[in-house]
Amino acid sequence: MINTFTHTYLEPHQVNAFVFCKRQWYVRNRLKIPIRNEDMDIGLYVAEHHWLDTQKRKELYLISDILCMKSKVDYVISEDGKQIPMEIKKGRWNGDTPRKNDEAQLLCEVLLLEEHFGIKYNYGYLLYTGSKRKYKVLITPQKRRGIKKITNEIRSYLKSGKCPVVNYNEKKCKKCSLHDYCWCG
Numbered sequence: 702m703i704n705t706f707t708h709t710y711l712e713p714h715q716v717n718a719f720v721f722c723k724r725q726w727y728v729r730n731r732l733k734i735p736i737r738n739e740d741m742d743i744g745l746y747v748a749e750h751h752w753l754d755t756q757k758r759k760e761l762y763l764i765s766d767i768l769c770m771k772s773k774v775d776y777v778i779s780e781d782g783k784q785i786p787m788e789i790k791k792g793r794w795n796g797d798t799p800r801k802n803d804e805a806q807l808l809c810e811v812l813l814l815e816e817h818f819g820i821k822y823n824y825g826y827l828l829y830t831g832s833k834r835k836y837k838v839l840i841t842p843q844k845r846r847g848i849k850k851i852t853n854e855i856r857s858y859l860k861s862g863k864c865p866v867v868n869y870n871e872k873k874c875k876k877c878s879l880h881d882y883c884w885c886g
Contacts (some may be wrong), residue, residue: 709769710764711769711770713806713810719854720801722873725879728883731859763810772813775789777814778826784818786826788806788827790827790828792829793832794831807825811825822840826838
């Protein structure tokens with residue numbers, strides 16, 4: 702296989718997919734199989750039509766040549782005179798902490814916002830509309846390093862063209878929109 706990867710701007714939703722399942726990320730982003738399911742359609746609707754008791758900034762689209770990343774940020778809310786990023790998820794989640802993949806997506810958006818506005822964020826929010834749970838996500842140096850490690854791993858897969866190994870998880874895989882294309886069985 703000839704490598705055509707030279708320079709790619711990652712998007713936070715791709716990082717989310719990679720953290721959730723490397724194989725799913727590969728099928729969607731490397732093989733470019735555009736399969737959607739009902740959950741994805743509902744998620745897109747929620748992202749476009751969700752209302753909060755706050756004013757939404759109009760389509761804040763950010764591009765970073767330093768991070769080689771681009772994104773449209775869901776919401777930036779005003780809290781104590783500061784603009785705080787909020788990522789909205791349609792699903793239910795009642796854990797003590799937010800899902801790692803959703804947190805990774807928010808952290809990517811925070812890094813983009815920091816570069817764009819020249820300020821450091823100490824936290825952002827994840828809102829799960831299905832369970833009406835809002836999580837405050839602290840932005841730590843360890844999490845910042847973790848995102849850089851993840852994006853480097855993604856770029857490594859893009860450059861090499863290698864397919865991540867299957868890491869079958871019955872709970873995740875049965876509901877996956879790519880189940881029939883992943884070769885998980």
